[in-house]
Amino acid sequence: MTQLTSVTVRGMRWTSLASAAAAAVQIPCAAAMARLxxxxxxxxxxxxxxxxxxxxxxxxxxxxxxxxxxxxxxxxxxxxxxxxxxxxxxxxxxxxxxxxxxxxxxxxxxxxxxxxxxxxxxxxxxxxxxxxxxxxxxxxxxxxxxxxxxxxxxxxxxxxxxxxxxxxxxxxxxxxxxxxxxxxxxxxxxxxxxxxxxxxxxDVRAMQDIMRFGGKVSVNGFLEYLMADLPKLAIGRYVGVAAAGLYDRAALLASFPLQQIQQAASKVLLPALSRIQHETGRLATFYADSTSVTTLVLFSLWAVIGASSEQLVALLLGGQWRGSAELVPILGLVSVLSLVAQFSGTLLEAMGSVGRKVVIHLVQLVVLIAGTAVALFLGGGVHGLMTAMLVSQLIKQALFYVCLNRLFPSARRPVAQGYAQAVALSGLIWITLWSLQGALAGSCPGAVILAAKLAAAGVLALCCVRYGAGLHGVRVARERGLLPAALTKADRAGSQGVWSG
Incomplete structure (x- = not known):
């Protein structure tokens, strides 16, 4: 493991620990504020x-x-x-x-x-x-x-x-x-x-030099703002302030743990990637490995949150927020796609290719505006606006995929494999949790059903970590030292052949 990789891994651990600690505080904070x-x-x-x-x-x-x-x-x-x-x-x-x-x-x-x-x-x-x-x-x-x-x-x-x-x-x-x-x-x-x-x-000349890069980053951030908040503006203006509040809390619940992961990684990846911005081979490896890990983790978390939205809203926010529960699954999927795309965007930003991000975000914005207009014209309400958000995110994801595969042809196969495995695993988790809810509904309170779902999700996650050598994301996490040794030693001997190959 190189010195840069070692520092990056340690950074991921520290920022992930901070995010986990913040989550442990923010969840009860959000629950308290939702009641106040x-x-x-x-x-x-x-x-x-x-x-x-x-x-x-x-x-x-x-x-x-x-x-x-x-x-x-x-x-x-x-x-x-x-x-x-x-x-x-x-x-x-x-x-x-x-x-x-x-x-x-x-x-x-x-x-x-x-x-x-x-x-x-x-x-x-x-x-x-x-x-x-x-x-x-x-x-x-x-x-x-x-x-x-x-x-x-x-x-x-x-x-x-x-x-x-x-x-x-x-x-x-x-x-x-x-x-x-x-x-x-x-x-x-x-x-x-x-x-x-x-x-x-x-110094005007020095300012101009800095703003050549920083200005493009600002434009990208502004476009991301438009795409994130245009539906919220439409809901507040055409549906009502209360509906905007339900949407806001649903978005927080759907994306909170996902954003903690993304924020922890983004603090580490931009400085690390900037140091190797001209080493195409190492950047290609990062793209393939990071996509495999992030899609596996984020899609799995989305499945847990989406399949447990009814119990999570009731327990964390209270009865007055029941209308948020049905919004959580689709908002969670939108968040997953957005966060996965942010890793791709960070890679382009580290390479100095901010202009490519601008073009992709402009295309997404056009699709979102058109979809929002159609949803309002047809009277689709909140659900119609969220569908427009989802379509625009899918298009942005496809554009990033095409762009980066052209830059790094060697990463095309492992990236596609990572997406396929993440979708399959999230589907398995969703089916398992919904089956569990069907078996317990009517006989157990919501808190017990939620605990059972989280326990089942935990067991599935542990099995993937210990015995999921066939999952590309798990293999990468082991190789990079992102997983505690105690969780992987049961399968360590079997994985040696994978690494040597």
């Missing part, structure tokens, strides 16, 4: 966040990614990046402040929505100022520091602040305060870990 607030509150927050998210990617200007991806970086470059962060962040926040009333009118929201949008605009400036420090931490591969910073900023900045505010009667504003606290604490902790110069350097 109403669907209308969450729907209002979801709509309020649409406008700042519209400008968020331009506020950061892809600066963190630019810091990571640059082949060489000097102190002077860092000062230029900080100057860009200060300028673009301040301008973007001011722009959101002024357009807030128009955003409220577009979404047909109450007057309170304007104040919420303006408060959230402040978080854009705070996050932009933290972009250089975040990029420096990732570039230096200080994954343990990144993990601790992310975890403590979320627990203290968001969970403690939002729950305390809700208990004190702040209502929907408790979500705003939590978001601001989370962003502020993460920025402060990241800066304290690197302590870069706070003297901005306004």
């Amino acid at each position: 607030l109403t669907p209308e509150d969450f729907g209002l927050m979801a709509l309020a966040y649409l406008v700042p998210r519209f400008a968020h990617h331009f506020a950061q200007g892809g600066l963190s990614s630019a810091v990571v991806q640059r082949p060489s970086l000097t102190d002077r470059d860092v000062r230029v990046v900080f100057a860009l962060a200060l300028t673009v962040g301040a301008c973007s926040s001011a722009a959101v402040w002024f357009i807030a009333p128009y955003g409220t009118g577009l979404m047909r929201g109450p007057a309170e929505l304007t104040g919420m949008i303006r408060a959230l605009a402040l978080s854009m400036l705070i996050a932009a100022l933290g972009a250089p420090a975040t990029g420096l931490l990732s570039r230096s591969m200080r994954y343990r520091t990144v993990a601790f910073t992310d975890f403590f900023s979320f627990v203290i900045g968001y969970c403690v602040v939002s729950i305390s505010s809700a208990l004190l009667g702040a209502g929907v504003w408790s979500l705003v305060y939590g978001t601001l606290g989370w962003t502020l604490l993460q920025t402060l902790l990241s800066y304290l870990m690197v302590r870069h110069s706070l003297r901005p350097l306004f």
Whole structure:
């Protein structure tokens, strides 16, 4: 195992541990907030966040990614990046402040929505100022520091602040305060870990050089925002705020554990891949191996969440959120496809081929807009809008597949095999869990049914890990040291022939 691979594996372990710890905190936090607030509150927050998210990617200007991806970086470059962060962040926040009333009118929201949008605009400036420090931490591969910073900023900045505010009667504003606290604490902790110069350097030529890459990253982020939030905007405007709240919580429940995996990996992969951006053979191996592992894990998790959505919503969110349960399976599949595509996008970004991502995202956006228009015209409601989302994600996935297979022809077969095995395993899990529910329904409470489903899923996962030598994703995870030795030693002898071949 090379030094870079070793560092990357350790980074994956640290970021995965931080994500697991955050999940252990966020699940009860989300459950508590779902009982302290109403669907209308969450729907209002979801709509309020649409406008700042519209400008968020331009506020950061892809600066963190630019810091990571640059082949060489000097102190002077860092000062230029900080100057860009200060300028673009301040301008973007001011722009959101002024357009807030128009955003409220577009979404047909109450007057309170304007104040919420303006408060959230402040978080854009705070996050932009933290972009250089975040990029420096990732570039230096200080994954343990990144993990601790992310975890403590979320627990203290968001969970403690939002729950305390809700208990004190702040209502929907408790979500705003939590978001601001989370962003502020993460920025402060990241800066304290690197302590870069706070003297901005306004070198126009150097700024232009940085923005050639960072600007493309921003455009990609903006397109991703449109594709993620266009259905939410349509639901809030044409179906109602309460429906937007149900959709928002269903999306969180469907994608939460999946996003934890993706976020943990993305913090590690961009800096690692950027260091080998010109080594085509190693990048091809990464593409094949990462696709096999991520599809196997993410599709399997989707099957567990989708087949258990009724019990998960009842237990975690409560009875008032019952309408979210039927939305979880399809939103989970959309999330899986989106997250798998993000790994492909990270590979292109590390290679500096951001323009290819822009083209793929533009095609997906056109499909999504057309599908949304058709769904609204036909009166398809929330389900019609989610179908449009799914179709657009499938098309994006196919485009990434074609693009990367042309760049790395040797990876075509293992990637196709990885997809096929992931779909087959998720189907087996889904059938098993639904059969279990059919056997227990009516005779056991929901909590017992959920526990039985999770136990059955755990047994299937353990069997795959210990005896699944035929699964490409499992083989890769063993070879890369991503699995504890205790889980694989039963099949270690049989796998030696696989590795030697």
